[in-house]
Amino acid sequence: MTEREALPSGGKAAYITEEVRRRIIEKEWRQGERIPDEAELAAEFGVARATVNKALQMLAEEGLLDRRRRAGTRVAVNPVRKASFSIPIVREQVEAAGMSYSHRLISQSRSPLPERHAARLGLPAGEVLIHQRAVHYGDRRPFQLEDRWINPRAVPGIETVDFHHMNANEWLVRNAPYLRAELNFSACSAGVRDARLLETKPEQALLILNRTTWNDSGPITTVRLAFHPGYVMTATT
Amino acid sequence: MTEREALPSGGKAAYITEEVRRRIIEKEWRQGERIPDEAELAAEFGVARATVNKALQMLAEEGLLDRRRRAGTRVAVNPVRKASFSIPIVREQVEAAGMSYSHRLISQSRSPLPERHAARLGLPAGEVLIHQRAVHYGDRRPFQLEDRWINPRAVPGIETVDFHHMNANEWLVRNAPYLRAELNFSACSAGVRDARLLETKPEQALLILNRTTWNDSGPITTVRLAFHPGYVMTATT
């Protein structure tokens, strides 16, 4: 029987990706070692060079291979692997966990931008933005506290939205797609207000996610999300 | 002048990606709307269909487009964007910040695996693994505290390594490439031991990263990384 081992799923490129990954993980090809060039692999697997190229580019993005023109392809010495996580809409995140979603707008005002946010956004301090605080609940228990600054000049039409019914997170995702985003994870102790809104005790350790987004007309919004105690955010490779 | 606007960088596929992204962000193509099919776009941009396909696949991975056979390509209604961050070797992370790296092995032993880690790893509780604690320093100040369990059966040769000189993070990255990893971010208050080793006060809020890796022969290692107070981890889109 000369049957080809079953393509694990997907096509030939996916098969080659898995096979090459296996050879690296099982040390058939060692760290720093040069692997056969695209033409040789194409011959070995009986496919076109473009197919091998596609497979190897995937592994290079993954960080397992280093590829350079003329120098060939090598197994990465210090594989800097990348992990990714998705940034869903809070409501969908809550509902995906089987809880019923609700939210409450705590405050909304037009306020001059404080110094510490100005640098992050790249706007002059004192410029008037929309500032709002809201709590997102799952089954009526606090899930996430958000403290948000919105640049109205980047989002025309925002003045007319009633955020008591529509939460800002969802409205912005649908109405202000961004070009670039920056996310910062940190931990801090709950202040008095954080604790009250999240219905927990002060000094409780909280996972904080700061997110700032831009489009080509400048910064859109910056938001500090404080998760309820015990929340775990997951990412995979 | 009929000059084509300069390809921003990279080739035609990259140009089409950027142009389509622009049309979405500037609302020329609205959420949920069907966009022209690959053949039409190929004609518009004067390229082969494969080139358009590559460009649109990138945007689909990014979460901006939804594509389905026969149904065509639509602008995503609730764009679930993905962010990614790289997982460097601790030493490189410290040195990249311009600090001098050092580390200290606090303890190392062969111990039965406690219940709470067993589930995560998928091994029976009580199985004997290597357990070690170490601190990574930048300019002699604690940077990260690591509490690690290593499965010796997944990493032959580990018995002979002297982790006083080589840290486990670096050794494993180079000698035990993984197939799959899971990362969990959370926040917790420093315990007494955490505080002593990180040279901070108990109850201080700490950013915690739990990482577990597997290859095809089973789990390799699980590690709890506690960062020094004030540490911020950054991810981008």
Add this chain to the structure above:
DNA sequence: CGTGCTAATATGTTTAGACTTATATGTGGT
């Protein structure tokens, strides 16, 4: 009015070939 088949269609994937580009390496001159 639904149900199941069929055909049309848009994306998914691969191929062989050509051309481009970065760069490692060898060569010759000083």
Add this chain to the structure above:
DNA sequence: ACCACATATAAGTCTAAACATATTAGCACG
């Protein structure tokens, strides 16, 4: 030994064409 330059090489990109596959839409039939 050192430098400048030419050359070969391997990856990067694109093309035109073909075939594969999922899914919608229409149609015939009960």
